[in-house]
Amino acid sequence: MGLDCGVHLPEVDIAFRTYGALNAEGSNAILVCHALTGDQYVAERHPITGREGWWTQVVGPGRPLDTDRFFVVCANVLGGCMGSTGPRSPRGETGEPWGTDFPPVTIRDMVRAQKRLVEHLGIRRLFAVIGGSMGGMQALEWAASYPDAVFASIPVATAAHHSAQNIAFHEVGRQAIFADPDWQGGRYWQTGRQPLRGLAVARMCAHITYVSEVALTRKFGRRLQSAPKDNREAIDLFGDMFEVESYLRHQGSSFVRRFDANSYLTITRAMDYFDLAADHGGDLAAAFRGSRTRFCIVSFTSDWLFPTEESRTIARALNRAAANVSFVEIPTDKGHDAFLLDEPDFHRTIAGFLAGCAVHAGLDSP
Amino acid sequence: MNKIGPGRPEPVKRIAKSVRVDQRLIAGMIAPGTRVLDIGCGDGTLIDHLFRTKGCDARGIEIDMAEVTRAVAHGLPVMHGDADFDLSHYPNETFDYVVLSRTLQAVERPRAVLQQMLRIGARAVISFPNFGHLSVRWQLFSRGRMPMTAAWDRPWYETPNIHPCTIRDFFDLCAQEGYAVEQWLAADEAGRRTPWRRFPLLANLFGEQGLFLLRRA
Structure with missing residues (x-):
């Protein structure tokens, strides 16, 4: 074709x-x-x-x-x-x-x-x-x-x-993937380590654009929840984190299980x-x-x-x-x-x- | 009724909408099988009627989003839009008829809207409530206050009808703009035809609404 x-x-x-x-x-x-x-x-x-x-x-x-x-x-x-x-x-x-x-x-x-x-x-x-x-x-x-x-x-x-704004958000996502040490120039299959964190950040950023401020506020507001014990990935506030943070991380981590970073780059580019x-x-x-x-x-x-x-x-x-x-x-x-x-x-x-x-x-x- | 949840939602029913009497008068001016645009089409009753009874390719524009959704959910080709702004996007002579029913008095620039209607359509069908009707005149004369009638039913400070006119005024505008009046009639509020076909002066006194079929002269 x-x-x-x-x-x-x-x-x-x-x-x-x-x-x-x-x-x-x-x-x-x-x-x-x-x-x-x-x-x-x-x-x-x-x-x-x-x-x-x-x-x-x-x-x-x-x-x-x-x-x-x-x-x-x-x-x-x-x-x-x-x-x-x-x-x-x-x-x-x-x-x-x-x-x-x-x-x-x-x-x-x-x-x-x-x-x-x-x-x-x-x-x-x-x-x-x-x-x-x-x-x-x-x-x-x-x-x-x-x-x-x-x-x-x-x-x-x-x-x-x-739009320029849409392209801009996509670019943030792509840069997050490139910035992941596991990206390895896109040849990540060679080591078996995938750029999961970069892809997750791309998803988190994109996910914010899919919802309205009103919906986020209604769902999470400024509510806190206890941070996970092995919380190395975020600043916690006396052991707490915002619910919206936890939600976004969940969105990111569940996404990378089913998606390929190179595909994400290819398709965002197409859009x-x-x-x-x-x-x-x-x-x-x-x-x-x-x-x-x-x-x-x-x-x-x-x-x-x-x-x-x-x-x-x-x-x-x-x-x-x-x-x-x-x-x-x-x-x-x-x-x-x-x-x-x-x-x-x-x-x-x-x-x-x-x-x-x-x-x-x-x-x-x- | 169509709540989407577990189980089967009710199927969409396509029932012919009931047509108002004044809409029947408008439909009477429209030839079968033609292309029609109804501006301010509400829930699309007229375009539904024109498609079902005359095989017209009838479409609508409506400013009230709830009405638009109702019309589209009924399977009718209606788009959200504004008579003052959205007609300029259509090419010349896209339609055989462009209909503006009981809306002319509420648009910002009636003259420009008429010009657009007769640019994008070969003919225009316009109906409007007649401000020259006897009861309007009498109320203004006897009480010295803005009239309130069945057709003019909102107080002056909140009426959307910012450009009232009479049947005679409309004849004058057509002459001034060079539009040929192919048909006209006066009707009562329900849309029943009134019998002063040949006498504009009487129609202007006794007709609660005017209905005109125009074309470019």
Whole structure:
């Protein structure tokens, strides 16, 4: 597969999961695109963490993406570390991983790989593509790159380009990985010591951007708890630490069990590169001109990582392209992560939008 | 009802919304199979009606987010937006009809909104409460205070209706802006057609709302 950077990957593996059944016409498929640290285990127990799928509230029987009705597909992105080709995959015959030599991939490359998968599954046109955050970027890219292969696109809590602030936060995370002595120039498989602390700090920093101040205050406030006995990693206050510190450390340490540092670098880079307008002569509307895809743009009031203004920019570009667009901002104080949480208005919006699209697409009601 | 929790949530029901009488009058001015934008569409009742009964590609803009969510959750293509700011983003002649129902008097720049409507649409359908109605005139005349009627039901200090006009005023604006009035009628508050089709002066006195179909002359 040819990549945007010019490198040709001779072999590409894409790991995916499906839920529900494809109908005879192949017209009821919905592609779910996961976010930066997500994976294909949308609606089932995760094989490594043992935790429930990351979108069980959205995907399943009777859920907004009703698997009794739709055939739901989710693939691990190109560059990921849950089975799809990425920096951890063996390179050529030596069997050594790509590591930092893995070519830079773009959101468009990820979508290209998904397109191959979708064709492989016998789907000519997706009924819908949906995703939050980086998944939303893919939902936009799908509509821009393959307008005739996408009946409906639902970009959630996303933007048409990564902002300077977003890139800045990613850079802090990357520098944390580089600063870990176990990073070893990215060839950490040679010693078996992984840059877990650097990756954990990257996750901690990123996690702060996924929640709102209100949500953090509500959850933790300034409450203290006793610090662990072998507390070498923090300054304690007479044996106490803030609950929010403990929470972030937990987020960091549980993340590194399932994620690869080089993948984190590759995927954050892909998000940073994303600029859909720049790919279309600087005019975002040009990406969608003539599109017959129906769009549903969703943002959340307290999301400061991908604020509503970014969604409004997309909605207005779609207006300039005379595309069919619904645009909803869901009131919530949960921040960017709201798209992963229990937000009934959000779920009603997706379910209703899909129901409306099903009428227009001529999908039979069960 | 649609609370997401363990167990099966209720499926989304698609029930036709009931259409107000004045919305039926508006729908009567719109040809089947056309592209329609309804500005200030509320929960999307009119666009739902236009899609179901006339096969129109009808879309909506609404400023109240709760209404937008209700409309989209009903499967209707509605976006959050503001008539004063969001029309400029559409290309010329994107729609066959652009509808502004009972909203003109509440926008900041009614003249600019009308210009945008007839730029992005071949035709505009506009309804507004008539400030020239008898009861409005009588209240102002007899009491010397701002009128309060069924249509003008908020005190002056908190009304969103910052640009009231009469049916005659609207005729004048159309002439001034060079818009051709293809159809017009006066209706009572419920939206029932009133019988002064040929007499603007009487319509302006007895019609509680005016309804106009315009195109660029």
